Amino acid sequence: MKLKEYYHSVTLRKDKCRGCTNCIKRCPTEAIRVRDGKARIIAERCIDCGECIRVCPYHAKVAVTDPLSSIERFRYRIALPAPTLYGQFKNVDDIKVILTGLKKLGFDYVYEVARGADYVTAFVKEALKDPNRKRPIISSACPAIVRLIQVRFPELIDNIVNVDSPMEIAAQLARNEFCERYGVKSEEVGVFFITPCAAKMTSIRNPVGRKESSVDGAISIQEIYGPLYSQISNLKEEDVAQMASPFGVGWANSGGACLSLGIDSYLAVDGIQNVIRVLEEIEDEKLTDLEYFEGLACPGGCVGGPLTVENGFVAKNRIRKLSEKARGRPVSEDELREVAQKIQWRLDEKILPKPVMKLDDDIVEAMKKMETIESIYESLPGLDCGSCGSPSCRTLAEDIVRGYASEMDCVFKLREKVKQLAQEMIELSEKIPGGRKETEGQE
Amino acid sequence: MAGGYYSIEQVFHIKAGDFASAGEASSQIKKTLKQLGIDSTLVRRVTIAAYEAEMNLIIHSIGGELKLKVTPQSIIVTAEDKGPGIPDIDLAMQEGYSTAPEIARELGFGAGMGLPNIKRNADRLNIQSKVGEGTLLEIYFDIKAR
Ligand SMILES: Nc1ncnc2c1ncn2[C@@H]1O[C@H](COP(=O)(O)OP(=O)(O)O)[C@@H](O)[C@H]1O
Ligand code: SF4
Ligand SMILES: [Mg+2]
Numbered sequence: 001m002k003l004k005e006y007y008h009s010v011t012l013r014k015d016k017c018r019g020c021t022n023c024i025k026r027c028p029t030e031a032i033r034v035r036d037g038k039a040r041i042i043a044e045r046c047i048d049c050g051e052c053i054r055v056c057p058y059h060a061k062v063a064v065t066d067p068l069s070s071i072e073r074f075r076y077r078i079a080l081p082a083p084t085l086y087g088q089f090k091n092v093d094d095i096k097v098i099l100t101g102l103k104k105l106g107f108d109y110v111y112e113v114a115r116g117a118d119y120v121t122a123f124v125k126e127a128l129k130d131p132n133r134k135r136p137i138i139s140s141a142c143p144a145i146v147r148l149i150q151v152r153f154p155e156l157i158d159n160i161v162n163v164d165s166p167m168e169i170a171a172q173l174a175r176n177e178f179c180e181r182y183g184v185k186s187e188e189v190g191v192f193f194i195t196p197c198a199a200k201m202t203s204i205r206n207p208v209g210r211k212e213s214s215v216d217g218a219i220s221i222q223e224i225y226g227p228l229y230s231q232i233s234n235l236k237e238e239d240v241a242q243m244a245s246p247f248g249v250g251w252a253n254s255g256g257a258c259l260s261l262g263i264d265s266y267l268a269v270d271g272i273q274n275v276i277r278v279l280e281e282i283e284d285e286k287l288t289d290l291e292y293f294e295g296l297a298c299p300g301g302c303v304g305g306p307l308t309v310e311n312g313f314v315a316k317n318r319i320r321k322l323s324e325k326a327r328g329r330p331v332s333e334d335e336l337r338e339v340a341q342k343i344q345w346r347l348d349e350k351i352l353p354k355p356v357m358k359l360d361d362d363i364v365e366a367m368k369k370m371e372t373i374e375s376i377y378e379s380l381p382g383l384d385c386g387s388c389g390s391p392s393c394r395t396l397a398e399d400i401v402r403g404y405a406s407e408m409d410c411v412f413k414l415r416e417k418v419k420q421l422a423q424e425m426i427e428l429s430e431k432i433p434g435g436r437k438e439t440e441g442q443e
Numbered sequence: 444m445a446g447g448y449y450s451i452e453q454v455f456h457i458k459a460g461d462f463a464s465a466g467e468a469s470s471q472i473k474k475t476l477k478q479l480g481i482d483s484t485l486v487r488r489v490t491i492a493a494y495e496a497e498m499n500l501i502i503h504s505i506g507g508e509l510k511l512k513v514t515p516q517s518i519i520v521t522a523e524d525k526g527p528g529i530p531d532i533d534l535a536m537q538e539g540y541s542t543a544p545e546i547a548r549e550l551g552f553g554a555g556m557g558l559p560n561i562k563r564n565a566d567r568l569n570i571q572s573k574v575g576e577g578t579l580l581e582i583y584f585d586i587k588a589r
Contacts, residue, residue, distance in 0.1 A: 154483045155483035155484060155486065155487050280470065283487060283490075284469075284473075284487070284490055284491055284494060285487070285491055353483065355477070355480065355483075357474075357477050357478055358477070358478060358479070358480040359478050359479065359480070360480065361480065363479060363480060363481075363515050363586070364449050364515055366478065366479045366480050367449055367450070367451045367479060367513065367515075368449070370451055370475065370478060370479060371451055
């Protein structure tokens, strides 16, 4: 249980880390410190958004995902391509080409997560009809944002729509379909998500809102890009049907989910810092009349995911063009009712707050710590230079009080101390009889 | 009740017309309360009230102080200024009543919902005001034992 709770896809490659301040400054949950010259991730705080992967100039932050060879563990393999995958390839003007390429790579069945998104859209439309739900209803699609809410915005947990992500819904539908069609046992089938990000990998190992994921592993787009590219280049004909609707494919782009809902009063925000700013306003009830909020951690949406290959802006445009040609229809009410019986589409488990910013469980203790933090902070230079390994002077003060750092980690404090020591040395040497003479003699 | 009298205070100086810093004090208050482990619904109520009080200091007063005081049993937000004062408090408390100047309205303020919003979120509210002397707003919240 403990292990599971702290599983993270985002990890540090210690050998590559040079101990600079790039990642500590950008982490949205202040989860990284540099100690002893190397970055460290505070597991309870990390939300696997992948900001540090993006900003590290030495590629020392990586996402652990499964190698392509891991599909061999299973007799039958299903690929679940994120719609983002479609935008990665030049000169591909039909999604079918990519789906067929995946089959040639050794998958027995391919099911589009974009089709899963079509179902999610239909379920969320139902949820929007319920006037008793807290507004705005917040999308559950980006696992980094769900975790961000647990850590920084617990008051908004009840706003998260209780419909699971396109990936989980697609996984169950794919498995059911495949097992039924070919008379295969579920244990023999491995379902693999082709992922643009670390957050999805983490949500497979350690889901929020459901007990266990229906997905068996995640292969990054970066890992599969090369092999898939060669398959696509040599393809003679396409034999996989394309099922997702234009709307489902559009989920790869920020705002795609909102567009599929066909509502007026929505807000789609991408980039984790932007999402934080808007969540603050939602929490303070400054954005009233908002029906639906889609927040995606990556710039531009999943097309900007840290494990993608193509430039996010280029990919975004391709997704737009490919989605226009998508053949699938939106999910009908009958179809939805049928599917709702067969799969676990709700987030059944309670999403719990993770108040890691809290200083102490006991309020008096927390108050005492707060006061100490204030007085330490007053004594620091206020430059937020990051040399101490904490993202700002205030966080250093917090770290000192939490017992993770000392005042001498501040280079300015250290310099002061050294100066003072040097002064004491001089004073001391002056007191030693003959000490002064000796130095004079040497000159 | 050990530590029952323990308290901490934070004081923010608010300048009249300083829209560039609008909301900074109340967002610091929110951060402090989250760090103290205050229940998230209560944090939200205090933040909303503190924000409205902060904005009133910026829009309507000649400047003043916003203060947060936390004890293990209660949270008190005070907003104090030295003028111009509110001539008719009952009127000011009414929903939709506002004397906000044009510049504030252009920025989307002046809906006349600030004071009613403060009252709605607070457990108790005390307003004292004298024209020419200033306004004192004391907003009380109880921290309920878990
Ligand atoms: N600190 C203050 N000093 C003077 N007048 C104030 C102060 N706070 C509120 N008022 C008066 O009370 C009215 C109502 O305040 P409020 O409900 O916050 O609405 P709004 O700020 O939108 O005008 C204000 O328009 C103003 O006339
Ligand atoms: S925006 Fe998409 S790619 Fe980025 S973390 Fe969220 S789910 Fe993953
Ligand atoms: Mg007001």
